[in-house]
Amino acid sequence: MNQLLLPLLLMLVVAIPLVMGTRKQKKAAAAQQELLSSLAPGDRVMTTSGLYATVADASADTTIDLEVAPGVVTTWLRQAVREKVEPVVETDEDTTDATDTDEVVEAPVVESKDDERVEEKSGAQIAPPLEHGKK
Numbered sequence: 001m002n003q004l005l006l007p008l009l010l011m012l013v014v015a016i017p018l019v020m021g022t023r024k025q026k027k028a029a030a031a032q033q034e035l036l037s038s039l040a041p042g043d044r045v046m047t048t049s050g051l052y053a054t055v056a057d058a059s060a061d062t063t064i065d066l067e068v069a070p071g072v073v074t075t076w077l078r079q080a081v082r083e084k085v086e087p088v089v090e091t092d093e094d095t096t097d098a099t100d101t102d103e104v105v106e107a108p109v110v111e112s113k114d115d116e117r118v119e120e121k122s123g124a125q126i127a128p129p130l131e132h133g134k135k
Contacts, residue, residue: 036078039064048082 039045043055045066053066056073064081067073 044087045081047080
């Protein structure tokens with residue numbers, strides 16, 4: 001009896017994680033299939049490559065038309081849709097103007113390596129140029 005107990009325990013230790021892993025994968029695949037079949041025009045989605053778009057036409061079985069910009073519609077495979085995202089909703093806090101407050105906010109100044117003054121803007125920031133070859 002003792003000779004059979006150790007191999008049986010080893011089999012259980014290996015088999016239980018395998019079974020649990022396959023169950024988790026099946027659930028994830030079913031959830032993804034449900035998402036792909038529930039897509040409708042007007043839904044905001046993100047593709048597997050990170051592109052945010054709006055569903056323009058979802059009538060085909062294997063492809064879907066996504067509007068990436070106003071008037072720009074591209075055709076994608078349905079499997080390229082990763083998830084639905086909530087549309088961006090502007091709130092009253094986002095739309096307040098800087099003139100509504102009495103404070104004047106100045107753009108901060110950053111010193112670069114070459115002692116040039118570079119003003120930071122509230123939007124995208126530009127990195128200083130790379131200096132290749134200087135050591």
